[in-house]
Structures are given as C-alpha cells and as structure tokens.
Amino acid sequence: QQQVKQSPQSLIVQKGGISIINCAYENTAFDYFPWYQQFPGKGPALLIAIRPDVSEKKEGRFTISFNKSAKQFSLHIMDSQPGDSATYFCAASGMNQGAQKLVFGQGTRLTINP
C-alpha cells in the first residue's frame, strides 16, 4: 500500500512534443504529490507539486494532472526541449506527526531528440 507505480520506464519524445509520465498510488492517506527531476551526477530537484484539493497545477511548461478517485497523477511537459532530458520521479507522502516520508516511483528516463 506504500507503493507508487510509475510508467513508462523510458520515453523518447521529439523536440517540441508533449512528454507524459504517469503514476498511480494506493495509500489514500497520501496528501502531497511532488515530481522531481534528476540529472546525472545530481540529486533530485523539485519540479512541481500538487495537493489533492485541486485537479491540475501548471507551472510554465510543466503541468500535473491529478485524479483523486482513480488515485492517479501525471506530469505533462509541453514543448519538450533537449534540456528536459533527465530522469523524472513522481512521489507521494502524507504528513504524520511531523514526519514527511516521500515514497518515490521507479523513475522515467526521458530523452528529447533534437
């Protein structure tokens, strides 16, 4: 019940296209859903996050869509650029007595072809 399942494992998109990565969770106590971007040799960096009281959040070219009833959320990258090539992780957590334990998906390696 603590798992977050992420798909696809890898994704190749042409420059200018839309990249879509999906995640599903089971624990209904999760109330925070961030997406992280990781470049080789670096730690994950927060890209965008959403809480379950909204169905969509947009920041620049990045959008999270959230479906509470289906327990799914996805990341859309519009007008994908070669600089977006990285590994993306979805995650989920629920605050419990001041503890934040992020449960990460397995990651998606995104390649944007020029």
Place this chain on the structure above:
Amino acid sequence: DSGVTQTPKHLITATGQRVTLRCSPRSGDLSVYWYQQSLDQGLQFLIQYYNGEERAKGNILERFSAQQFPDLHSELNLSSLELGDSALYFCASSRAPSEKLFFGSGTQLSVL
C-alpha cells in the same frame, strides 16, 4: 546548487567495514532526511531528523544509524558493510517537516 552539502562525493570500501557520510543542510533548514538510491530499489527513505530529534524511520537497516547534531549537520553511519549496500546516498533538508525538500548531490558508496 541546492545548498545541501554532502561529503564525501565518492567512497570505496570493503565488506565488513564502517563508514560515515556527512550532510550539511541548507542554512536555516531544521529537518534533515536520508535516502538511498539503487538500481533495483530506486529511491528509498531511510530516516528523518528535525532539530536534533528523530522524526521518522523508513527502510533503514539495523546496521545503519544516523544523528543530527546541535549545529544541524547530520551523519549517516553504515557498519558491517555488505556488497548490497553499494548505492547512492542522498541527504535532503527542509525548513520544516511539511515544506519542500532540497537534495544534495549524494555520496556514491561502493563496497568491494
């Protein structure tokens, strides 16, 4: 640069040995987290400290221990190392437990 500093960047050691990984959080951050990243297990939460006190434990082995010092830096101690402990160990920090995490660049541990 996230502002979280981890040392060393790389560590090569032998089975059965003990190592210490160090983390300095961002200035002003009171909460420190440790995560392990490996190819088969992905990113796994190990432990969280807030202002010197342990707040949450994840999949941390009994051979591993951590602490957060009064100056807020943290150390992760790994003992009786096994080949399977080879992984990238990340430290992250946040201003408070409910706020977003900033990750360091990690310590790559290789156990030979």
